[in-house]
Amino acid sequence: MISIEAKNITKYYGKLKVLDDVCLFVDEGESFGLVGESGSGKTTLARIMLNLIKASSGQMIYGVEFSRKNYQIVFQNPYTSLNPRIKVGDALREPLQIHGITRDIKEILSEVELNENYADKYPHELSGGERQRLCIARAISVKPKFIVLDEPVSSLDMTVQLEILKLLKKLKAQLGFTFLLIAHDLSVVKFMCDRIAVMNSGRIIETGKLDEIYNNPKDPYTKLLLESVPRLP
């Protein structure tokens, strides 16, 4: 069953074509990766998928009723995606209030491995990794069916990246949501996803199972991406 599908999505910013007839779908329960570099259109696509901006043409199909409760997003930069004047606890209460859900803040904090006394802190008192945990908590608190993870670890140090990725895997196993992970780092995508799509200049270049694409990339751009991944000797 489809969780979300983009059908022939095209987006123009003035004369600039940012997305060109993009088609992709994510099945329920999948861990889907969208790989692309800056300018590939992946961020615009994510926002169109979540109805945060409108496409110029094409349509979105949703597996369950589209609502901000069912379809959530975690942004790339934990430093800018949190309101600096709102305490952690209040930031977590907000989505619950909006959707009429009653839940214990302590329970939500512990799901993302944060101590309950974080509820009274301000975002600037938290480290990058802790802030991202908060953003993740905010997204999962309403028990969404589908989450877009927009480069969730790109702004973080490598050791922290691993912790956050492991947390996301754990949460998916516990809560059973479908996710679309956007990343420019192929190794992150490999760690998290089963099926992927590669994007370049507003187009989907290749789609398929992760192992197939990594072992047998068809498109030269995909090959270039694979070759560019830094490796330990």
Place this chain on the structure above:
Amino acid sequence: MEDNLLDIKKLSVHYFNKGNITKAVENVDLSIQKGETVGLVGESGCGKSSLALAILRLIDPPGKIYGEIKWKGRNLLNLSSSEMREMRGGDISMVFQDPFSALNPVFNVGEQIAEVFRVHQGLSRKEAWDNAVRLLGLVHIADPEQRANDYPHQFSGGMKQRVAVAMAYALSPDLLIADEPTTALDVTMQKSILELLKELKTTILFISHNIALVSELCGRICVMQDGRIVEEGRTVDIINDPKDAYTAKLVNSFREINLDINRS
């Protein structure tokens, strides 16, 4: 051993703020020999950028530098401001993380590189310009005579960084410090900048939080944590047999995410 280009002893950088002291760098010893490519690895806040800025004496108050930075035998901390100014760009130069801030948006790229020659070597406008074009070619910018007339906003992030490398390399410095030059760039551009640095004929100090990038480029690695160097050694030793717990953590975090990606 005696061939040390740079010999840093007991270097500390402290910032004073309303009675609080932040010890960004604490008692660091570091030496670099001529021709080496040395990597400095550490996560955010470890002090690696402060260390780089200290070498070029670019730490402004409320920061203070303590210790000894010996360059070819002379302590840089004892030089006068004008002597130090001559060193910057000429003997030691730096490429910064953010290609946007290194380049002035109102001057074209050729002008900015040419200025380095006019200021340091007193070359004429024509000579300086010719050199600028030559350097753009060196960093593999296609069609350098034409591109030299373009402005920074007409270049992509990766190309801007190439221009920044060209500016830093212009006077053939003896030491090039690259402070996270690829962090703001995409993966494919990262690789090409790394390739570019490999081509340059100079001693390089490469700073990054990504241990894999550092190990691809450098023969020797220093690991920094909380202002101190916790481990140092040949790349192959550090990667395969890290002695310090933090180094091991860095290496293992990378390995874990990068389980057998097959080379195509």
Place this chain on the structure above:
Amino acid sequence: MLKKNKLAMFGLILLSMLVILAAFAPIFSPYDPNAIMEDHIAAPSMKHLFGTDDLGRDVLSRLIFGGRVSLSVAVIAVAVSLTIGVLLGCISGYYGGILDEIIMRFTDIMLSFPTIFLILAIQSVLTPNIFNVMIVIGATSWMGIARLVRGEFLALKEREFVEAARAIGCSNFRVIFRHILPNSLPPVIVAGTLGMAGAILTESALSFLGLGVQPPMASWGNMLMDSQSYLLDAPWMAIIPGLVIVLAVLSLYFVGEGLREGLNPKE
């Protein structure tokens, strides 16, 4: 927060003193401000600390009660201008489009009017009293605030935490009032303190011209009006209210500066 800035502290102390004196005027005032006493135009003495005016009223008492008037005019006028300015600025900045165009053109028109003449014109048509002084000053000084708030909104609405708020389901109302507005307040608060200083000056000018607070109610401005004919005989009648106006305005400026510095580093 304000401790950093000595001037701001000084301003705050001075301002607090003026406010307390004004708030508890009956307690601090030595005499009834309208009581006519035997000594006309008496120089400052132990009995009358700041002397008496041409009608034999104690200057100090009038100053204290006058402070009540001038300060409350300032506060209410600024409250009016902030309400209008913030509301229009929010809507203009957040929604953009035609709404923004209309509001901004209206603001431009208001700004092109020489406000002081507008106020004078209005006041000469209406019966001048303390209430319409407050409203009129407020209704003609909101434009700067509107522009300021609009600018803040234009910048803030692109920030990622605003997008995040929309993504979790916040309504426009919630986004505007809970997320963007609190983050746009620091410059608005500073503008508010400067606005109060301006309101004090405008009220003083109006009352000086006879178009503001009417006698016998005392205000710093109309005390200046009364003192005009007696500048040589009783200079204290002019100097002292004038000095107090300057002090009040200065203290507001200092506090405003301190707030501008202090309210920023929260990020």
